[in-house]
Amino acid sequence: MAGTPAIRASALRRRVSIALAGALLLGPRGLAAQARKPFRVGFFYFGSQQSAMETGRHAAFLQGMLEQGYEISRHFVLVDRYVGGKFDEVVRVAAQLMKEELDVIVSTATVTHDALKTVTKTTPIVTTIAVDPVRSGYAETLARPGRNFTGVTAVLSDVFPKHIDLLKSLLPKLSRVAVLWASRNSAHAGLLNAVQTVARANSLQIVPVRVNSGDDIDAAFASMKRERAEALIILGDSFFVQSFGRLAEQAVAQRVATIYSTREFPELGGLMSYGPNFRDNYRRAAGFVVKILKGAAAAELPFEQPTKFELVVNRKTAGALGLTIPDDILLGADTVID
Numbered sequence: 001m002a003g004t005p006a007i008r009a010s011a012l013r014r015r016v017s018i019a020l021a022g023a024l025l026l027g028p029r030g031l032a033a034q035a036r037k038p039f040r041v042g043f044f045y046f047g048s049q050q051s052a053m054e055t056g057r058h059a060a061f062l063q064g065m066l067e068q069g070y071e072i073s074r075h076f077v078l079v080d081r082y083v084g085g086k087f088d089e090v091v092r093v094a095a096q097l098m099k100e101e102l103d104v105i106v107s108t109a110t111v112t113h114d115a116l117k118t119v120t121k122t123t124p125i126v127t128t129i130a131v132d133p134v135r136s137g138y139a140e141t142l143a144r145p146g147r148n149f150t151g152v153t154a155v156l157s158d159v160f161p162k163h164i165d166l167l168k169s170l171l172p173k174l175s176r177v178a179v180l181w182a183s184r185n186s187a188h189a190g191l192l193n194a195v196q197t198v199a200r201a202n203s204l205q206i207v208p209v210r211v212n213s214g215d216d217i218d219a220a221f222a223s224m225k226r227e228r229a230e231a232l233i234i235l236g237d238s239f240f241v242q243s244f245g246r247l248a249e250q251a252v253a254q255r256v257a258t259i260y261s262t263r264e265f266p267e268l269g270g271l272m273s274y275g276p277n278f279r280d281n282y283r284r285a286a287g288f289v290v291k292i293l294k295g296a297a298a299a300e301l302p303f304e305q306p307t308k309f310e311l312v313v314n315r316k317t318a319g320a321l322g323l324t325i326p327d328d329i330l331l332g333a334d335t336v337i338d
Contacts, residue, residue: 039076039293042097042105044112046090047242049082055241055264057128060279061106064286076293083112085239087184087212090115098123104292106285109238110187113138113149120148124298126288127151128281129236131187133303142303150301151288152281156187156236156261157194159275159309163259164198166272166311167231169326170257178207178229178256180220180247182237191235214243221250232258234265236275244268252320266314266337271321272329276306310334 043061045052052058058080062072070076079100083090094115097105104124107113116125117137130138130153139145142153168174179195181188192208199206207227209220224232232251234240240247241264248269251258260266261275288301311329314337318325330336 038074039103040101041076041078041289041293042100042102043078043080044094044097044105044107044116045081046083046085046109046112046238048084049080051238051242051244052082054268055244056279057108057264057282060282061128061286064283065289067283068286068290070286070290070293085214085242087111087239091118094119104289104298106282106289107151108282110136110185111238114186117149122148124292125149125151126285126292126298127153127303128285129154129278130303131156131236132190135190136186139303144300145303146299148298150298150303152284153303153305154236154261154276154278154281155305156191156275159261160191160195160198160233162274162311163195163233163261164202164204166259166274166329167233167257168202169329170272170323171230174204174230176205176207176227176229176231178209178224178227178232180209180211180232180234180240182212182235182239183210184212185235185237185239188235188237195233195235211240213239214246217243217246217250221254221256224256225254229256232256234258234260236261244270248317252317255321257321257323263310263312263335266312266317269314269317271314271317271323273310273312275309277308277310278306280308281306313337 072078081093081097083093090111098119106126107116108128110131113127125148130151133139133153138149139147179192181192196206207229209223211217211220244265245268257271259272260270262278263273265273292298311333312335313325313333315325316338
């Protein structure tokens with residue numbers, strides 16, 4: 001630098017003063033934004049991209065991030081991966097996702113959690129729907145996970161007594177209830193047992209119907225017809241979520257009263273739902289993501305249970321089934337779709 005030592009020192013002091021003034025104007029958040037690139041957040045969805053959009057779950061997560069003050073592109077980049085309901089592809093897609101150098105991954109189904117558990121023990125994972133994190137091996141306890149998983153749980157076995165009560169109110173002579181389940185979902189065996197326990201207490205016979213791909217759906221409804229099932233409980237599963245439209249159409253064609261655990265089913269043509277607001281789970285998952293981006297460890301963030309349970313009824317679908325929704329169900333519904 002030209003000039004005497006005194007001049008050089010004076011120039012250096014001016015540059016430091018300018019830098020400090022800029023820092024005060026920017027504040028801590030502005031400095032942090034200048035210091036690093038946007039965070040990289042994975043969004044691992046077992047169903048199709050169309051399903052994620054139609055159900056509002058993708059939008060709910062982004063809304064949650066915005067509520068936390070994190071704008072997409074400005075503060076974080078979202079790396080989406082969709083499996084399209086193909087069980088054979090989920091581990092391969094999970095392994096590909098690990099090459100993206102992500103800060104955190106949002107995992108949206110039991111099958112995606114299981115796949116991620118096989119490919120990473122260190123990348124933080126935030127679940128939107130975890131049926132039993134401890135039994136599934138994602139956490140040591142709900143209060144202190146101790147591993148790289150945290151997020152929102154979904155204790156779906158708690159909804160089955162209400163499902164049975166609703167179906168019995170709708171069909172007073174109900175005797176046989178089909179249960180649609182996926183053997184590849186590691187949580188479904190336990191959930192099926194829970195349904196059967198409730199059914200026995202209500203003198204109902206359960207007809208388990210296994211579905212693992214779209215090719216199984218038509219055969220499943222044919223099986224229900226042969227077994228004379230009058231109603232259907234669909235267990236929670238991302239594959240079923242992306243098949244809501246088809247399941248609703250088949251239920252109407254076969255005259256089967258059907259209930260699911262979340263509102264997206266009646267919104268897309270199904271008859272009824274009772275259970276957690278999973279769309280809200282996706283919004284709440286953003287809070288976990290932001291805590292991790294700010295330095296919290298997934299192992300120390302307690303899992304949270306759903307806070308909203310709701311009953312949604314599609315009266316138009318009831319009409320197509322030739323059913324009249326009883327007043328007690330309509331009065332107790334959070335939403336009635338006409």
